[in-house]
Amino acid sequence: MTPTANLVLSGVSGWLSGARAAENANGPADAIARQNMLQLIHLRWIAVAGQVVTILVVHFSFGFPLPLAAMMLVLLALVVLNLLSLLRLKRVEPLGRYELFAALAIDALALTIQLYFSGGATNPFTTLYLLHVILGAVLLEARATWAIVALISFFFVALIGFNRPIIAPGLSDRAFFELYIMGMLVGLLLDAVLLVTFVGRINTNLRSHDARLAELRQREAEEAHIIRMGLLASGAAHELGTPLATLDVILGDWRRVPAIASNAELAQELEDMRGEVRRCKAIVTGVLLSAGEARSGEVRVSTLRGFMDEVVAEWRASRADAPLLYETDLRDATPIIAESTLKQGIHNILDNALEASGSALRLSAATRDGWIRIVVEDDGPGFTSEALADFGKPYNSTKGRAGSGLGLFLLVNVLRKLGGVAEAENLVGGARVSIRLPVAMLEVARHG
Structure with a gap:
């Protein structure tokens, strides 16, 4: 026909x-x-x-x-x-x-x-x-x-x-x-x-x-929940800024204490503490920037390949021992918006996969027919039937911790705003989470 x-x-x-x-x-x-x-x-x-x-x-x-x-x-x-x-x-x-x-x-x-x-x-x-x-x-x-x-x-x-x-x-x-x-x-x-x-x-x-x-x-109801979470996160970031800055100053002063400066082990632990404080400050700064991007109108431009490389590099930097295999054939140089919320969503998927597996993680990214597909796989026990049925709903988690299960919920809602979807499935000896969204929704021309 x-x-x-x-x-x-x-x-x-x-x-x-x-x-x-x-x-x-x-x-x-x-x-x-x-x-x-x-x-x-x-x-x-x-x-x-x-x-x-x-x-x-x-x-x-x-x-x-x-x-x-x-x-x-x-x-x-x-x-x-x-x-x-x-x-x-x-x-x-x-x-x-x-x-x-x-x-x-x-x-x-x-x-x-x-x-x-x-x-x-x-x-x-x-x-x-x-x-x-x-x-x-x-x-x-x-x-x-x-x-x-x-x-x-x-x-x-x-x-x-x-x-x-x-x-x-x-x-x-x-x-x-x-x-x-x-x-x-x-x-x-x-x-x-x-x-x-x-x-x-x-x-x-x-x-x-x-x-x-x-x-x-x-x-x-979900969007109202996200707004409340955003307000709480922004408020917490503002409140944490002062104590973190104080800690950074105190740790900097301790470096000049003779008893610490002369002890190599203590000096190294002090530097590790300063590094963690700097990481916390960077996270707080990221939260505040994400909250203020929509108001200021300032956006950061990248490319699909550059954005995905940055997502993987940042995740690996904070988890040096994580076994992640990264594969991509992205070659598109079209300018896109480097969505910080999307980046955080991918980090959440990788964190969940790392907790479930810990031995082998795979991330792949490819484009086809104007869509980008990002796939994360692990070799863990997979999702329970209840978790698959409620995928993307708030507090849907098997970790047993209060407040857990929000990462995928936020990701699903971010993708919904961008015209994309997230899907989860079990493999033979593992699990897979797939993200699909139209490239046009990330292009600079679309947002301009």
Whole structure:
């Protein structure tokens, strides 16, 4: 099949499933209303096709004289209404609260006119009124549903009051009755099939809407949690700055104490302590810079290869004995933003892998089709089934320490902002965490 044919079939499938009806939606509520309107449009196409076949068969095969011109004019009006409804879905204005009601009311009116021309209240297809009532109960508010019930009741009473019986010359009463029973059977089967099909689709739309709302609420809660953590981290960094500076000054003074300066072992331990204090100060500075980057607008530019080399070099520098195998084929010199939050997220993955394994770590980075993929593997015991099921959720950890399990949570949320994803899986004798994100989200031009 050609790419053009695939594209056409994909578009048709999208419209039939309702997936593309929400393209111009203004929020989740408007999206579900548009999808439901599309279901009514589909139902109307089926109604038009079915009525064309039924009218022609009844008129020419069964010998019932029907006003073909008038009935076909009603069907033409339904076709025009469908085309106008499709154009309405293309507009960005949200659907009004009464547009679905109006669509059902017009469909009921068209059915009433067709019934009037084909036997009135004695037409066996009056059972199709129930279809409108049930769809109204599913799609509309209670008040609008009762309005549909009242409207259909009025239409049926009007058919009784202005009854236009249909005469079939040459048919006996028994033959006419048998055709009537057959018509009732067909009408009931049509009601059942259409209700199962379209109410099922509408319920699917509603479930998708509920799932989307639940996802948005969960994301809002996670982002609020991250904001609180960021404020606490920034406040803690400010508070730690003074004692760390004091420690650095005191340790510098101790270097000049004769008892320490003359003892090589003490002098070396003192230098190690000063190195750890400097590392703590660097971490605090990084926290403060990360918190202030968005406000200052100052960003640090790198390349994909340079960024990944820097991530690995910094991690190795603080963990000199860590067995990390680093592989990459990155050659792209496109300027990108050196995202400190992404760097910290990769460090968290490496730290977790080091704790789980301690003997063999592998990190690879590659690009394909505009996406960068970063993979970290270890030879540890792997993730538990619970950890895999709750991957990326806060405090999801097997370390048993208070506050643990936030590293992957922060990484998943950082990637979400960048349009990427993180996935975890178990290997035979180890585990793998994969990061994928579009390179375009890191490019300087994108942020500029």
